[in-house]
């Protein structure tokens with residue numbers, strides 16, 4: 001088994017296997033706890049459905065970034081590559097409700113021009129989004145994985161999300177957006193960073 005990699009202060013991989021039966025039982029218990037009857041007709045299939053939904057939403061716990069950043073080419077392209085507006089659906093680890101928005105992922109390839117397929121950047125976002133998360137860690141993990149695997153000269157990751165835990169409950173401020181960024185390598189230089197930010201925010 002691969003050694004766990006610690007990123008953003010949390011173990012990245014591996015995690016225990018998804019336990020379907022346990023998840024179903026837990027949903028059934030939760031329905032009882034909130035005052036529902038899990039044996040009424042409309043709820044009979046709900047524990048199994050919720051189990052499958054959680055399995056999908058947390059599938060990233062069982063994936064490594066290396067599994068998705070598979071295709072790398074040496075194109076000799078050594079200027080910035082930026083994929084904007086990658087849809088993000090993640091789950092707040094504090095309340096287990098969704099947060100949703102977009103990620104912008106850019107990097108300056110290594111001097112020998114090692115790049116990856118554009119879709120792989122979106123797949124990488126999903127590996128980390130499909131876990132119980134906080135937005136800061138999601139942002140950092142994407143940046144660190146790119147640095148480790150592509151060995152680029154620099155990386156910038158900006159994530160903009162609305163957190164349902166702030167919209168539908170608690171402070172109830174729908175529309176508030178949280179922006180987080182992680183910048184590594186040459187993209188920390190003021191001029192390069194501001195060029196990237198102007199491309200991202202326009």
Ligand SMILES: Nc1nc2c(ncn2[C@@H]2O[C@H](COP(=O)(O)OP(=O)(O)OP(=O)(O)O)[C@@H](O)[C@H]2O)c(=O)[nH]1
Nearest residue numbers: 092093094095133134135136163165166169170171
């Ligand atoms: N930094 C950060 N905080 C988050 C994220 N998602 C949710 N939170 C916050 O986590 C905090 C948890 O605060 P607690 O006081 O422990 O929980 P709570 O009583 O439910 O807090 P309220 O949401 O203020 O009602 C809240 O302020 C949330 O807004 C995230 O991705 N990053």
Ligand SMILES: [Zn+2]
Nearest residue numbers: 092094095165
């Ligand atoms: Zn939350």
